[in-house]
Amino acid sequence: MKITSTLLQGCYVLEPLVHQDKRGLFFESYHQKKLEEYIGEKINFVQDNISISKKGVLRGLHYQTGEHSQAKLVQVLKGEVLDVVVDLRKQSTTFGAHFKLKLSSENHKSIFIPKGMAHGFLALTKEVIFAYKCDEYYHPQSEAGILFNDPDLDIEWEFNEAKMILSAKDLKLPLWKDRKI
Numbered sequence: 001m002k003i004t005s006t007l008l009q010g011c012y013v014l015e016p017l018v019h020q021d022k023r024g025l026f027f028e029s030y031h032q033k034k035l036e037e038y039i040g041e042k043i044n045f046v047q048d049n050i051s052i053s054k055k056g057v058l059r060g061l062h063y064q065t066g067e068h069s070q071a072k073l074v075q076v077l078k079g080e081v082l083d084v085v086v087d088l089r090k091q092s093t094t095f096g097a098h099f100k101l102k103l104s105s106e107n108h109k110s111i112f113i114p115k116g117m118a119h120g121f122l123a124l125t126k127e128v129i130f131a132y133k134c135d136e137y138y139h140p141q142s143e144a145g146i147l148f149n150d151p152d153l154d155i156e157w158e159f160n161e162a163k164m165i166l167s168a169k170d171l172k173l174p175l176w177k178d179r180k181i
């Protein structure tokens, strides 16, 4: 597995070793020991999530606050997304910055997102199966988010906004300057 840093402190891109043969392919989609050794801290994922989205669906930007803040390992099992991570950590050297990367069932890449980040993705193909691990359980009372097209974050989603599909909840998320801490 190859692990590379991103512009965000503590956020990494993982690329598995893909074993191909006449049947198809095999790769380790998660290896706790290798990831812990690289990031230098223990990881204990407790919940796996899967969402399925049509082309144009944008989910995010979401996070959980306080003790329910989640580290995540996100990957795409089918299709392709533009994945976006935003650094919410005031003490971070990359506070307020964002990182984006295309994840797909072709590139097999995943992103380790540390606690203290907002996360979202835009589905770029007809059907996207998105799978991710969280190190804290879902805690609705601690859910928070930032509007996807916040002017201060200025995220270029590379997609026609008129064709995006968002939940009513996500369309009402606050701006960066009004976000829940």
Ligand SMILES: Cc1cn([C@H]2C[C@H](O)[C@@H](COP(=O)(O)OP(=O)(O)O[C@H]3O[C@H](C)C(=O)[C@H](O)[C@H]3O)O2)c(=O)[nH]c1=O
Pocket (backbone or CB within 6 Å): 049, 051, 059, 060, 062, 063, 119, 120, 121, 138, 167
């Ligand atoms: C997140 C979550 C949701 N739910 C229920 C709540 C709703 O009834 C339904 C859909 O939830 P929501 O609209 O929040 O789902 P997404 O918009 O995909 O949310 C996710 O979107 C971005 C990409 C993330 O990174 C977050 O982990 C997560 O917030 O699933 C659960 O039962 N458990 C959960 O862990």
